[in-house]
Amino acid sequence: MKLRRHWFSxxxxxxxxxxxxxPLVIVAVxxxxxxxxxxxxxxxxxxxxxxxxxxxxxxxxxxxxxTIALASTAISLVLAVxxxxxxxxxxxxxxxxxxxxxxxxxxxxxxxxxxxxxLLFSKIRFPLGTTAVVIGHVxxxxxxxxxxxxxxxxxxxxxxxxAAADLGANAWRVFRRVTFPGLLPGIVAAGLxxxxxxxxxxxxxxxxxxxxTAPLPVVILSxxxxxxxxxxxxxxxxxxxxxxxxxxxxFLAVTRLGRGxxxxxxxxxxxx
Amino acid sequence: xxxxxxxxLRSLLALPTLAWMLLFFLIPLGxxxxxxxxxxxxxxxxxxxxxxxxxxxxxxxxxxFNTLTRSIFLSISATLGCLLLGFPLAYFxxxxxxxxxxxxxxxxxxxxxxxxxxxxxxxxxxxDNGGPLQHFxxxxxxxxxxxxxxxxxxxxxxxxxxxxLPLMVLPIYxxxxxxxxxLVDAANDLGANPRRTFRRVTLPLAMPGVVVGCIIVGIPALxxxxxxxxxxxxxxxxxxxxxxxxxxxxxxxxxxxxxAVALMVVMAxxxxxxxxxxxxxxxx
Numbered sequence: 001m002k003l004r005r006h007w008f009s010x011x012x013x014x015x016x017x018x019x020x021x022x023p024l025v026i027v028a029v030x031x032x033x034x035x036x037x038x039x040x041x042x043x044x045x046x047x048x049x050x051x052x053x054x055x056x057x058x059x060x061x062x063x064x065x066x067t068i069a070l071a072s073t074a075i076s077l078v079l080a081v082x083x084x085x086x087x088x089x090x091x092x093x094x095x096x097x098x099x100x101x102x103x104x105x106x107x108x109x110x111x112x113x114x115x116x117x118x119l120l121f122s123k124i125r126f127p128l129g130t131t132a133v134v135i136g137h138v139x140x141x142x143x144x145x146x147x148x149x150x151x152x153x154x155x156x157x158x159x160x161x162x163a164a165a166d167l168g169a170n171a172w173r174v175f176r177r178v179t180f181p182g183l184l185p186g187i188v189a190a191g192l193x194x195x196x197x198x199x200x201x202x203x204x205x206x207x208x209x210x211x212x213t214a215p216l217p218v219v220i221l222s223x224x225x226x227x228x229x230x231x232x233x234x235x236x237x238x239x240x241x242x243x244x245x246x247x248x249x250x251f252l253a254v255t256r257l258g259r260g261x262x263x264x265x266x267x268x269x270x271x272x
Numbered sequence: 273x274x275x276x277x278x279x280x281l282r283s284l285l286a287l288p289t290l291a292w293m294l295l296f297f298l299i300p301l302g303x304x305x306x307x308x309x310x311x312x313x314x315x316x317x318x319x320x321x322x323x324x325x326x327x328x329x330x331x332x333x334x335x336x337f338n339t340l341t342r343s344i345f346l347s348i349s350a351t352l353g354c355l356l357l358g359f360p361l362a363y364f365x366x367x368x369x370x371x372x373x374x375x376x377x378x379x380x381x382x383x384x385x386x387x388x389x390x391x392x393x394x395x396x397x398x399x400d401n402g403g404p405l406q407h408f409x410x411x412x413x414x415x416x417x418x419x420x421x422x423x424x425x426x427x428x429x430x431x432x433x434x435x436x437l438p439l440m441v442l443p444i445y446x447x448x449x450x451x452x453x454x455l456v457d458a459a460n461d462l463g464a465n466p467r468r469t470f471r472r473v474t475l476p477l478a479m480p481g482v483v484v485g486c487i488i489v490g491i492p493a494l495x496x497x498x499x500x501x502x503x504x505x506x507x508x509x510x511x512x513x514x515x516x517x518x519x520x521x522x523x524x525x526x527x528x529x530x531x532a533v534a535l536m537v538v539m540a541x542x543x544x545x546x547x548x549x550x551x552x553x554x555x556x
Contacts, residue, residue: 009364020383023394079289086285109495111512116300200388202498217389235392
C-alpha cells in the first residue's frame with residue numbers, strides 16, 4: 001500500500017542506489033579479474049593485490065598519507081576544541097565572525113586554498129613537503145571538526161562545570177573531569193571525519209607535497225593518468241575496506257561513548 | 273581579580289584557531305589577490321608587483337573564457353541533476369518506517385565514505401565505450417551505437433552528480449523528515465489532489481533543504497579539479513584545471529591567481545543568489 005503510493009520515487013531511488021554502488025562493485029570485481037584489459041571476466045586472481053602490496057610507490061604513499069592524516073587530525077582537534085570552548089562564551093558578534101570563518105573554509109573550492117598556501121610557501125621559501133601538506137589540511141579540516149564539536153559543546157550543561165569549580169576543582173581539572181568526557185563523542189566523530197578527509201585528499205596534497213614522497217591519493221592520480229592498470233582496483237579495494245572498517249568501529253565507539261558519557265554525568269538516557 | 277584572569281585565559285582559547293587562520297588562510301588569500309595584479313616575465317620568471325589589470329584582461333581570451341562559462345554551466349547542470357535524482361530519493365526515504373530509513377541512508381552514505389579518487393576512477397570503467405552502462409542502454413534499446421561520453425563535458429557532469437549526490441539528499445531528507453504529515457492529510461481531506469498537495473504543501477516545506485543542497489553541491493563543484501582531470505581525459509576543461517596548470521606547469525603565478533580570484537567572485541555571486549533564494553524559501 002505504502003510502496004504503491006510512492007512507486008515513482010521508489011523506482012528512482014532503486015535506480016539511484018544501484019547506480020551509486022555500481023562503480024564500487026566494478027572495482028571489487030576487477031580487483032580479482034585476470035583480464036588485464038578489464039573488458040571481460042577471465043577468472044579469479046590475487047595477482048593485483050600482490051602487485052599493489054609490493055609496489056614501493058604505494059607503500060611509501062600509504063605511510064605518507066597515514067602520517068599526514070594523523071598529524072592534521074590531531075592539530076585540527078586541538079584547534080576545534082579550544083575554538084569551540086571559546087565560542088561558547090564569546091559575544092554574539094565574535095561568534096558570528098568565528099562562524100563566518102568556519103563556513104568560508106568549507107565553501108571555498110580547495111584549489112583556492114592550495115594555490116594560496118603554495119604562493120605563501122614559495123614567497124617565504126618554506127620548503128614544500130609533509131609539513132606543508134599537514135598545514136594545508138588543517139586549514140579546512142579544522143573547520144569540519146569545529147562544526148561537529150560546536151554541536152556537542154552546545155549540548156553541555158555549563159552548570160555541571162560551574163558546580164565542579166564551586167566544589168574546588170581548578171580550571172584544568174574541570175576540563176579533564178567534566179568538559180572533556182562530555183565532549184568525547186564529538187571529538188571521536190570529528191577525529192574520524194577529519195582523518196578520512198585528510199586520508200582522501202588529492203588537491204592540497206598535490207600542490208604542497210613538492211618533490212617529497214607523494215601521499216597515496218596523489219600516487220593513484222598519477223597512476224590513472226599514465227595508464228589504466230588493474231592494480232588500481234586492488235589498491236582501491238584495500239583503501240575502501242580500511243575506511244569503511246574505521247567508520248564502522250568509530251560509529252560504534254561514538255554510540256557507546258555517548259551512552260557512557262551520559263551515565264558518567266548522570267544525565268538521562270536518550271537519543272543523540 | 274580571579275575572574276579577570278579567567279576571562280583572559282578564556283580569550284587565549286581562541287588564539288590557536290585565529291593564529292592558524294590568519295597565517296595560513298587569510299594572509300595567503302590576500303597574497304593571491306596581490307599576485308593577481310602583478311606581472312611575470314615568462315623568460316626570467318621574475319615577478320614585478322604592481323596594479324595591472326592585464327591578467328584579468330587575459331581571462332577574456334576565448335580559450336579561458338570558455339573554460340569559465342563551461343565551469344559555470346557544468347556546475348549548474350550537475351546541481352540540477354543532483355536535485356532531480358536526489359529529491360525523489362530523499363522523499364522516498366522520508367516516507368519509509370524509521371528502521372528502513374536508517375538502512376536506506378546508510379546505503380546512500382557508505383559509497384560516499386569510500387575513496388573519492390577510486391570512485392571517480394571506477395566511473396571511467398562504468399561509462400567507457402563497451403562498459404556496463406553502454407551494455408545496459410543497448411539492452412533497453414535506448415541507444416544503438418557507442419556511448420561516447422567518457423572524456424567529454426557530459427562525462428564530467430555525470431561524475432559530479434555521482435560524487436555530490438549524497439550532499440543533496442541529506443539536507444532535503446532532513447527538511448522532509450521534519451514535515452508534520454498532518455498538514456498533508458489536512459490538504460487531502462480538504463479536497464486537494466495528491467499533485468496539488470505536493471506542490472502547495474510538501475514542496476514549499478522542503479525548500480530550505482533544497483536550497484542548502486544546491487549550495488553545498490553547486491559551489492564546490494565550480495572549482496572541481498579531480499573529476500574533470502580524470503573524466504575529462506586531462507584536457508583543461510574546468511577552472512580548477514586551468515589554475516593548477518598555470519601554477520604547476522606553466523609557472524604563470526599572476527595569471528593563475530587572477531583566475532582564482534575570478535573563481536571566488538563567481539562563487540560569491542552564486543552565494544548571494546542562493547541567500548536571496550533562502551530568504552524566499554523560509555517557510556512563513
